[in-house]
Amino acid sequence: MRWLSADEQRVWRGFMTAVTKFTEHLDRQMQRDSGMPMAYYEILVALSEAPDRALRMSELALNCHSSRSRLSHAVAKLEKEGWVQRRACDSDRRGSIARLTDRGFAVLEAAAPGHVTAVREHLFDVLTAEQLGSLREISQAMENGLQTECAKARAEIGEF
Amino acid sequence: MRWLSADEQRVWRGFMTAVTKFTEHLDRQMQRDSGMPMAYYEILVALSEAPDRALRMSELALNCHSSRSRLSHAVAKLEKEGWVQRRACDSDRRGSIARLTDRGFAVLEAAAPGHVTAVREHLFDVLTAEQLGSLREISQAMENGLQTECAKARAEIGEF
DNA sequence: CGGGCGTTGTTGAACCCTCAACCAGGATGC
DNA sequence: GCATCCTGGTTGAGGGTTCAACAACGCCCG
Structure with missing residues (x-):
């Protein structure tokens, strides 16, 4: 942990x-x-x-x-x-x-x-223009991570 | 607008x-x-x-x-x-x-x-280390902006 | 065709939050 | 001392969200 x-x-x-x-x-x-x-x-x-x-x-x-x-x-x-x-x-x-x-x-x-x-x-x-750019990337990365999570959750449901 | x-x-x-x-x-x-x-x-x-x-x-x-x-x-x-x-x-x-x-x-x-x-x-x-740094700055900036907002709200209440 | 199976959408109960009203106690000014 | 105002905290009503259960329908395969 x-x-x-x-x-x-x-x-x-x-x-x-x-x-x-x-x-x-x-x-x-x-x-x-x-x-x-x-x-x-x-x-x-x-x-x-x-x-x-x-x-x-x-x-x-x-x-x-x-x-x-x-x-x-x-x-x-x-x-x-x-x-x-x-x-x-x-x-x-x-x-x-x-x-x-x-x-x-x-x-x-x-x-x-x-x-x-x-x-x-x-x-x-x-926010500055640069910070906005970063924010766009960050949001994108988080959303990707969460989508894989949703997929995992669905897979788990499928497993049981 | x-x-x-x-x-x-x-x-x-x-x-x-x-x-x-x-x-x-x-x-x-x-x-x-x-x-x-x-x-x-x-x-x-x-x-x-x-x-x-x-x-x-x-x-x-x-x-x-x-x-x-x-x-x-x-x-x-x-x-x-x-x-x-x-x-x-x-x-x-x-x-x-x-x-x-x-x-x-x-x-x-x-x-x-x-x-x-x-x-x-x-x-x-x-997130990469760099993105985390940006996120820290972004959060800080947003919070500052919101604090001035709260102050404004209080000032308005005071005015009326 | 007809029996499963997944999907679509709704419902009701339980729960959490918000808002406004309120009480009780401190703080201030006369 | 006392009226006034402010602060700390609670309460109840109203409304939004969640979760589980359910009904109705489409889909598919034997």
């Missing part, structure tokens, strides 16, 4: 602190100014970028890194608000297709500027 | 994806292997590092970047499990002091290796 060195600990804690405070800030900003959590905003964004502003639930779940269950609950709520509508899928009768309504799109348009400002202010404005 | 460029979008989404998957992985690992969320683990860690393994609630909240409310709920639960004990503070009768019990310490010791392994595997093992 290899523990973390003092240096590693410092990097680790600094990273977690920064990330936690950052995401909490974004979440609070979104909740305060637009009355929804970040997760819901991401759903609206994903839908707005899809052709016809509609996506199957499973696609949508992939695009916003959400579990199916979470998405189901979230879309149910968004539907109650009238921001999203669900309809059956023609080609696959299990399927459900979520579609962004005009009202939902308007909400998204209203929420976007504040969100982008917050991101710019606390990410892009505090 | 300045939007994000295509490059900025890529960095931004890549970063959020990596961070989200990473923290979700850590959370799931902790919940699965030790039956508690990461937030609770952090409380145990903070207490274990304090003199006499005890801290006032407000200190503890600072050390693990938690709101007082959240901490209060969490410690209540940890106390029910018998991992933490609360007692009154002598010098300030409002105060409450949380102390890690031996059982709580044992739980922490049992949980730590799996957690450290997960962190090593998905953070330190996938």
Whole structure:
């Protein structure tokens, strides 16, 4: 068992602190100014970028890194608000297709500027161009590492 | 209103994806292997590092970047499990002091290796020494930016 | 065809977090 | 001393997420 060195600990804690405070800030900003959590905003964004502003639930779940269950609950709520509508899928009768309504799109348009400002202010404005480059590489490396992990997890499930 | 460029979008989404998957992985690992969320683990860690393994609630909240409310709920639960004990503070009768019990310490010791392994595997093992250096700088810069933000927020509250 | 098997999506319970309200105790100013 | 304000901590309600279970459907192979 290899523990973390003092240096590693410092990097680790600094990273977690920064990330936690950052995401909490974004979440609070979104909740305060637009009355929804970040997760819901991401759903609206994903839908707005899809052709016809509609996506199957499973696609949508992939695009916003959400579990199916979470998405189901979230879309149910968004539907109650009238921001999203669900309809059956023609080609696959299990399927459900979520579609962004005009009202939902308007909400998204209203929420976007504040969100982008917050991101710019606390990410892009505090980092140099070089640091941004590093951040891109770092994110990529972490994601690769996690994907192999997911593959491992699936393999394990397959083993039992 | 300045939007994000295509490059900025890529960095931004890549970063959020990596961070989200990473923290979700850590959370799931902790919940699965030790039956508690990461937030609770952090409380145990903070207490274990304090003199006499005890801290006032407000200190503890600072050390693990938690709101007082959240901490209060969490410690209540940890106390029910018998991992933490609360007692009154002598010098300030409002105060409450949380102390890690031996059982709580044992739980922490049992949980730590799996957690450290997960962190090593998905953070330190996938990054070069140079990238770690960058990450330290980046985290520092972000945290500084967020601290000025908190100060701004407080100033605004003061203004109104 | 028909019985497994994997996939899609939903649901309800349990759990955690957030927010606002609140109480109790210190600190300050008159 | 006392009114006022601030701080430390708790509580309850409301809402979001997770997990396990489930229903319905597609797929495939004998």
